[in-house]
Amino acid sequence: MRLLTALFFIFSTLGADDFIAKRDYAKLLYSNPRGIGCDKCHGEDGMGLVIARVKKKGEIRDFSAPRIDNVTKQAFFKALNSPKDIMPKYSLTNEEMGILFEYITNRL
Numbered sequence: 587m588r589l590l591t592a593l594f595f596i597f598s599t600l601g602a603d604d605f606i607a608k609r610d611y612a613k614l615l616y617s618n619p620r621g622i623g624c625d626k627c628h629g630e631d632g633m634g635l636v637i638a639r640v641k642k643k644g645e646i647r648d649f650s651a652p653r654i655d656n657v658t659k660q661a662f663f664k665a666l667n668s669p670k671d672i673m674p675k676y677s678l679t680n681e682e683m684g685i686l687f688e689y690i691t692n693r694l
């Protein structure tokens with residue numbers, strides 16, 4: 587993670603490249619947020635995924651993560667601050683959550 591922070595610092599001082607660099611940083615953070623990558627459950631582009639398909643008593647049940655590219659900022663922060671179900675708890679700063687939100691909702 588220190589590397590990510592260092593990369594972000596370097597990128598953010600590059601001026602003209604800032605736009606692209608911030609997106610690259612967000613992409614890295616999305617797949618490696620100091621824990622299991624968001625992409626593993628929500629998909630590379632945040633469109634949601636079926637994580638596992640379990641057959642129980644002849645009935646098939648899907649465990650899935652919802653699409654997150656269309657949520658409000660409030661819902662996004664809420665999910666990260668108080669995750670439900672199998673969504674893991676992360677220790678992300680507000681800045682990191684903000685960057686992830688902008689990235690996944692294509693504002694970055």
Ligand code: HEC
Nearest residue numbers: 619622623624627650651652654661662665670671672673
């Ligand atoms: C192990 C799988 C898993 C991982 C990894 C994961 N999530 Fe989730 N996430 C879920 C599930 C399942 C839900 C639905 C929880 C519920 O029932 O409300 C969810 C819910 C959310 C929501 C709320 C969606 C809504 O409609 O309100 C957001 C936003 C979100 N996750 C973002 C993230 C981000 C960002 C990361 C990475 C930092 C991440 N998630 C990592 C499984 C995961």
